Amino acid sequence: AQSVAQPEDQVNVAEGNPLTVKCTYSVSGNPYLFWYVQYPNRGLQFLLKYITGDNLVKGSYGFEAEFNKSQTSFHLKKPSALVSDSALYFCAVSPGSGNTGKLIFGQGTTLQVKP
């Protein structure tokens, strides 16, 4: 079965420290991978995507993610966290075979950045 896993329900980090939000996936074919962020009572905002090419993808608001095919992971990172980064983060994957537009979402990770 195709799935996306975010093993941490919550990640706590101090402002100014680096942050990592983990994501692993299990899908057929070569996946397209995405990270979205959701603030309270809002829709999802697109952060970044990996389709092909360089394994390190840079996105919005200073976030980046590293695609690791052997570990089937796509961890979200930021060198220096801000309090305003506190939100709910979703990893999502579009299976490589076919293009129905469907996304498979992880369960989400709450990022808490403390001053």
Add this chain to the structure above:
Amino acid sequence: GAVVSQHPSWVICKSGTSVKIECRSLDFQATTMFWYRQFPKQSLMLMATSNEGSKATYEQGVEKDKFLINHASLTLSTLTVTSAHPEDSSFYICSAHPRQGAREQYFGPGTRLTVT
């Protein structure tokens, strides 16, 4: 670019009434739109896939007669919750898939439905 709007942003209705939620792609044409439901601090649950000009495809366990979806144009899809009950109270989010070959979806801001 790639802005998706939803209307209303929140709605309160009485049990037994119907509520319509609109999802519009403002600056692009969407061949496919998706409707999700989200419970507090949980992931998005895909309810249905809406293709312009054809019937929506519902996910397993979603009642098609209760959640009516219409995708009449390339920029508008509507979700109607019929005979709403308190258990239908939730955050409903739509997204739009811009075109064939593009994988990302662009999300609306969501609609908070409360059924009393």
